[in-house]
Amino acid sequence: MPHHPLHEPVLAWYAADARDLPWRRPGRTPWGVLVSEVMLQQTPVSRVLPAWTAWTARWPDPAALAAEPAAEAIRMWDRLGYPRRALRLHEAAGVMVDRHGGEVPRDHADLLALPGVGAYTAAAVASFAFGQRHPVVDTNVRRLLARAVTGEAQAAPSLTAAETRLAGELVPDAPGTAARWAVAAMELGALVCTARSPRCGGCPVRDLCRWRRLGAPEATGPRRRAQGYAGTDRYVRGLLLAALRSATAPLTAAALVDLVPDAVLRDPLQRDRALDGLVADGLVDPLPRNRFQLPGLSAPTVSVPENPVPKVPAPTPVDSTVAGESSWKR
DNA sequence: GACCCGTGGAT
DNA sequence: TATCCAAGGGT
Numbered sequence: 379m380p381h382h383p384l385h386e387p388v389l390a391w392y393a394a395d396a397r398d399l400p401w402r403r404p405g406r407t408p409w410g411v412l413v414s415e416v417m418l419q420q421t422p423v424s425r426v427l428p429a430w431t432a433w434t435a436r437w438p439d440p441a442a443l444a445a446e447p448a449a450e451a452i453r454m455w456d457r458l459g460y461p462r463r464a465l466r467l468h469e470a471a472g473v474m475v476d477r478h479g480g481e482v483p484r485d486h487a488d489l490l491a492l493p494g495v496g497a498y499t500a501a502a503v504a505s506f507a508f509g510q511r512h513p514v515v516d517t518n519v520r521r522l523l524a525r526a527v528t529g530e531a532q533a534a535p536s537l538t539a540a541e542t543r544l545a546g547e548l549v550p551d552a553p554g555t556a557a558r559w560a561v562a563a564m565e566l567g568a569l570v571c572t573a574r575s576p577r578c579g580g581c582p583v584r585d586l587c588r589w590r591r592l593g594a595p596e597a598t599g600p601r602r603r604a605q606g607y608a609g610t611d612r613y614v615r616g617l618l619l620a621a622l623r624s625a626t627a628p629l630t631a632a633a634l635v636d637l638v639p640d641a642v643l644r645d646p647l648q649r650d651r652a653l654d655g656l657v658a659d660g661l662v663d664p665l666p667r668n669r670f671q672l673p674g675l676s677a678p679t680v681s682v683p684e685n686p687v688p689k690v691p692a693p694t695p696v697d698s699t700v701a702g703e704s705s706w707k708r
Numbered sequence: 709g710a711c712c713c714g715t716g717g718a719t
Numbered sequence: 720t721a722t723c724c725a726a727g728g729g730t
Contacts, residue, residue, distance in 0.1 A: 418726040425716075425725090459714035459725095466728085496728045516726045536709080564726060573724065574719075604722065607714080616714055659713085712730085719723080 391582035392562030408482035408507035447674030466494025514560035518567025529588035
């Protein structure tokens with residue numbers, strides 16, 4: 379769209395009031411941008427900041443991360459939540475090394491093909507890291523457009539085709555401007571047009587906002603389903619993975635229970651269901667003798683030396699074989 | 709489209 | 720205390 383009334387005030391507001399975040403600074407790399415976007419999926423900026431700094435310092439490019447076992451990525455992820463993101467970032471690093479010369483691809487389709495990168499993240503990286511023109515539609519933008527343009531208190535429960543179309547129509551023509559519009563709209567949603575109590579007093583588009591003109595009506599839609607956490611499978615998975623992160627050697631299921639004396643873990647059904655889930659997701663490696671550890675640490679599982687026959691029969695390490703499926707349960 | 713996946717801070 | 724919410728993605 380050549381011009382929309384929201385563009386100028388939002389861009390001006392961003393120029394004056396944007397946060398100084400490390401992944402927005404001039405020196406940041408596309409890799410740094412990608413890491414930030416993945417970490418920020420469902421996780422607040424305040425918690426991402428220290429993790430991002432530690433990650434990018436330790437792994438300044440995809441090759442550095444790909445060179446280490448997935449377990450290290452999961453450990454460094456610490457308690458950011460949704461540790462599958464760490465696993466996928468590690469996988470994505472491998473893909474970038476194998477197919478993109480060790481660099482974050484510029485092409486939107488290539489970004490989208492990376493594990494853990496969906497529509498939002500692909501557009502965000504293409505836009506923020508490479509200055510391309512894409513609609514970048516996250517929860518902040520959806521809320522901003524719902525209010526300012528559509529006149530509704532909140533966006534639909536999940537992204538609709540109408541929202542995608544609207545966001546696409548609002549993207550400025552010039553790529554550079556489009557990229558600034560994308561961050562600016564997100565920032566406005568994050569700092570001013572917030573979910574709970576929007577700070578309309580400080581909003582640069584207050585007078586243009588359709589929701590305000592309608593008298594800021596309450597949300598009508600159904601309440602989001604309450605989440606609940608304690609006692610759920612997610613909770614148990616979190617406990618188990620935390621124990622495995624701090625462990626220096628493989629642990630048996632029984633040892634895990636001892637390490638995390640939580641009532642829910644005394645339920646063997648729930649314990650095994652959670653453990654099964656972690657293994658199925660690739661977050662945990664099952665080892666012989668009913669033991670478990672973070673993935674990728676075990677000695678050579680698939681790589682067999684091509685030709686060399688050792689003069690001395692290699693001492694078979696007890697732990698070096700991969701577990702057969704289904705044999706690990708008690 | 710429904711459901712699942714962590715964790716912690718604010719209200 | 721309970722609920723809400725946080726730059727989503729995958730199945």
